[in-house]
Amino acid sequence: MQRVVQIIGKKEVFKRFIFRIEEVRLRHELRDGTLSDEMTRLVFDRGDSVAALVHDTESDCVLFTEQFRYPTYEKGTGWILEIPAGVLESNEDPQECTRREVLEEIGYTASALTPIARVFVSPGGTSERIHIFYAAVTRKDKSSEGGGVASEGEDVGLISVPVASALQMVDQGEIVDAKTILALQWLKITQLAAESRQRRG
Numbered sequence: 001m002q003r004v005v006q007i008i009g010k011k012e013v014f015k016r017f018i019f020r021i022e023e024v025r026l027r028h029e030l031r032d033g034t035l036s037d038e039m040t041r042l043v044f045d046r047g048d049s050v051a052a053l054v055h056d057t058e059s060d061c062v063l064f065t066e067q068f069r070y071p072t073y074e075k076g077t078g079w080i081l082e083i084p085a086g087v088l089e090s091n092e093d094p095q096e097c098t099r100r101e102v103l104e105e106i107g108y109t110a111s112a113l114t115p116i117a118r119v120f121v122s123p124g125g126t127s128e129r130i131h132i133f134y135a136a137v138t139r140k141d142k143s144s145e146g147g148g149v150a151s152e153g154e155d156v157g158l159i160s161v162p163v164a165s166a167l168q169m170v171d172q173g174e175i176v177d178a179k180t181i182l183a184l185q186w187l188k189i190t191q192l193a194a195e196s197r198q199r200r201g
Helices: 094-108 164-170 178-200
Strands: 004-018 020-026 039-045 050-054 061-068 077-080 085-087 113-118 128-135 157-162
Touching: 020 085, 050 094, 050 178, 061 085, 061 094, 061 164, 061 178, 077 178, 085 094, 094 128, 113 178, 157 164, 164 178
Parallel strands: 050 128
Antiparallel strands: 004 020, 020 039, 050 061, 050 085, 061 077, 061 157, 113 128
């Protein structure tokens, strides 16, 4: 059942590059069926994004990116391991965007993509959704150097980690990026389910 939301007013309070902040005044239906008092919410809007868990099935390794992320710097080293990701352009197909980002960042051609999830990154403050995919590759799919787009200030390293070690890094808190953890946990569950089917078969 659709619940009631009354938008009283909206205004853009910040815009720079692809980032914008919108101030919204609204009321919404409460659990008892009444309407809330008027409230103000700030929404960080940077559009949607994509990411891919790139799995080299020959070596059974996950292909991570490593790059400097300033927002993480004050709470860590600033350089973190992530799965390849990027911003989804307006009206762009998420799979096509994912293929472009994988090629730009780590130099692999990701032909077939399997959807993992589409999730809100931090729904209390941002409207961003991320489309997460799985891409199986082999060494023959390495078609360019990768490294990101220099004109955009990107300096992306390729780090290959065995799946078992990557899962251990999650358990030990060495991988701290949410989309990467989600994708690795999906891979773990998928592999466990496949092993279970093999034992039953």
